[in-house]
Amino acid sequence: MGQGEGLTIRSARPFSLWERQLAGRYLRTKRQNGGVALISGISFVGITLAVAVLIIVMSVMNGFRTELLSRILGFNGHLYVGGELLTRPDRDEAIARIRAIPGVAQVIPMVEAQVMVVGQGQISGAVVRGVTPQDLKSIKIITGNIKGGSIKGFGQGDYGGDEILIGDRLAANMGVGPGDPITLISPTGGATAFGGTPRRKTYTVGAVFSIGMSEYDQAFLYMPLSQSQLFFGRDTGVDVIEVKLTDVDQLPDIKPQVARAAGTFALVTDWRDRNQSFFNALQVERNVMRLILMLIVAIAAMNIISGLVMLVKNKGRDIAILRTMGAGQGAILRIFFMAGASIGAAGTLAGLVVGVLFCTFIAEIQQFVEWVTGATVFSADVYFLAHIPAKIDWSEVVTVTFWALLMSVLATLPPAWRASRLDPVEGLRYE
Numbered sequence: 001m002g003q004g005e006g007l008t009i010r011s012a013r014p015f016s017l018w019e020r021q022l023a024g025r026y027l028r029t030k031r032q033n034g035g036v037a038l039i040s041g042i043s044f045v046g047i048t049l050a051v052a053v054l055i056i057v058m059s060v061m062n063g064f065r066t067e068l069l070s071r072i073l074g075f076n077g078h079l080y081v082g083g084e085l086l087t088r089p090d091r092d093e094a095i096a097r098i099r100a101i102p103g104v105a106q107v108i109p110m111v112e113a114q115v116m117v118v119g120q121g122q123i124s125g126a127v128v129r130g131v132t133p134q135d136l137k138s139i140k141i142i143t144g145n146i147k148g149g150s151i152k153g154f155g156q157g158d159y160g161g162d163e164i165l166i167g168d169r170l171a172a173n174m175g176v177g178p179g180d181p182i183t184l185i186s187p188t189g190g191a192t193a194f195g196g197t198p199r200r201k202t203y204t205v206g207a208v209f210s211i212g213m214s215e216y217d218q219a220f221l222y223m224p225l226s227q228s229q230l231f232f233g234r235d236t237g238v239d240v241i242e243v244k245l246t247d248v249d250q251l252p253d254i255k256p257q258v259a260r261a262a263g264t265f266a267l268v269t270d271w272r273d274r275n276q277s278f279f280n281a282l283q284v285e286r287n288v289m290r291l292i293l294m295l296i297v298a299i300a301a302m303n304i305i306s307g308l309v310m311l312v313k314n315k316g317r318d319i320a321i322l323r324t325m326g327a328g329q330g331a332i333l334r335i336f337f338m339a340g341a342s343i344g345a346a347g348t349l350a351g352l353v354v355g356v357l358f359c360t361f362i363a364e365i366q367q368f369v370e371w372v373t374g375a376t377v378f379s380a381d382v383y384f385l386a387h388i389p390a391k392i393d394w395s396e397v398v399t400v401t402f403w404a405l406l407m408s409v410l411a412t413l414p415p416a417w418r419a420s421r422l423d424p425v426e427g428l429r430y431e
Contacts, residue, residue: 019331019334039310042303043300043301043304043343043344043347044343044346044347045347046301046347047297047300047303047343047347047351048350048354049300050293050297050299050404051297051347051350051351051354051400051401051404052351052352052355053293053296053355054296054355055351055355055392055396055400056358056359057293058286058293058393058396058400059355059359059390059391059392059396060359060388060390061286061289062392062396063390063391064389065282065286066389066391068282071141071212073248073271074211075141075211076242076271077108077271078245078251078270078271079244079245079254079255079258079270079271080240080241080242080268080271081094081240081241081243081267081268082240082269083266083267084265085241085262085263085266086238086240086241088265091109091241094263094266095107095241098243098258098262100261101254101258101261103250103253103254104243104254104258105245105246106242107241107242107243107244108131108138108139108242108244109131109225109238109242110130110131110225110239110240110242111128111225111228111234111238111239112127112129113127113228113239115127115128115184115185115187116184116185117170117174117183118182118183119174119175119180119182119183120174120175120176122173122174122175124173125219126219126220127219128184128222128228128232130225130227130228130238131222131223131224131225132155132224132225133151133154133160133224136154136165136222137151141211142211142222145209145210145212146208146209147168147208147209147210148168148178148207148208149177149178149179149206149208150207151206151207153206154206154224159224159226159230160224160228162201162203163203164182164204164205164206164223165208165209166182166207166209166221167208167211167217167221168208168210168217169210169214169217169218170219170221171205171208173218177205178205179205181202181204182205183200183201183203184200184231185198185199186199186231199232201231203223241262243258248271251270301407302407302411303411304340305411305412307343308340308415311336311415312419312422319332319419329420330420332419333416335416335419336412336415336416336420337409339412339416340408340411340416343408344404344407344408344409347404348401348404348405348408352397352400355397359390360392362388363387363388
């Protein structure tokens with residue numbers, strides 16, 4: 001009988017049924033192996049939490065980045081056309097050619113200049129954007145976020161009239177609202193016999209907008225294009241031509257077409273040139289956070305080594321008996337490899353499920369936490385978002401899963417190799 005079992009063991013293929021059954025039996029909790037079971041449980045929980053946290057944190061960072069990009073690219077253009085073209089007589093023809101390019105959604109000639117804003121005893125710096133009423137209506141992030149007043153009077157009257165749009169934070173700082181007067185002072189005024197003098201004019205706040213980014217809500221206001229050309233002395237010229245695309249991901253393909261349509265007198269740049277340092281810093285932060293969390297996953301996987309070392313020590317007699325029955329070193333290595341790797345695989349799978357479910361129902365989880373604690377954990381007044389954003393990047397999820405499995409496999413190999421090298425004589429000497 002023993003000889004038959006030995007023959008069966010010798011002829012069994014790698015990862016055969018008896019190897020899998022034995023690996024599973026070693027993982028079951030027994031009184032004499034309580035320490036092993038405890039460490040295995042800790043390893044499972046550690047890997048689960050590490051994988052889940054890595055998925056959640058990276059998804060939340062992706063969500064914030066997406067929200068930030070949507071606001072920046074919604075408020076600003078994707079491409080900018082400048083240079084000598086802005087003052088040439090064929091500017092309108094170039095604009096028409098750019099508008100005809102497939103993938104171009106908006107082309108907005110714009111005056112952009114700095115002013116001093118004087119409100120109810122308050123003074124602040126701001127940036128004026130001069131656009132036509134038609135172009136203003138096409139800027140959905142502005143027209144869709146009007147918090148007070150109306151844009152109906154924008155552009156009505158001589159030289160576009162005297163109604164302007166102002167960000168809500170700037171309006172609050174100035175102590176003004178819709179219908180109130182506000183004074184703008186341009187440092188580049190008209191020339192006199194005594195030199196240049198600042199130009200000053202009082203306008204009426206027609207509407208207040210809020211796009212959810214304090215950088216824009218406290219520093220920008222909109223004025224009719226004709227009025228801004230008059231106020232800043234631009235005559236019929238503009239400071240920049242802003243181009244928005246239907247899909248910003250097509251920018252590398254469309255940018256050369258815009259440059260050709262604008263002609264040799266134009267200089268074409270894109271939003272990455274204006275915000276390069278900011279997004280480089282954001283990308284560095286994202287990469288560092290990913291590295292730190294991946295190290296946490298690796299540390300959690302290292303707990304598998306402790307559990308398997310104790311298991312190998314407790315099962316020394318069993319290993320010796322298996323070796324005398326004909327089990328080779330490879331079979332012993334595979335048995336303990338499967339015992340340890342199964343902990344890592346189960347923890348990775350559980351962490352994957354927990355992380356994805358958490359990101360999917362993050363708004364409901366936030367509401368539940370706020371209901372239980374009675375406190376606001378994510379204030380819209382501070383972050384300008386109603387809930388914590390989370391966007392699952394499935395390529396990152398696959399990378400996290402692969403990394404966790406790889407760490408689990410690598411952590412399993414040393415104790416499994418040690419078990420396969422155990423001498424049967426030493427294992428049975430004191431039995």
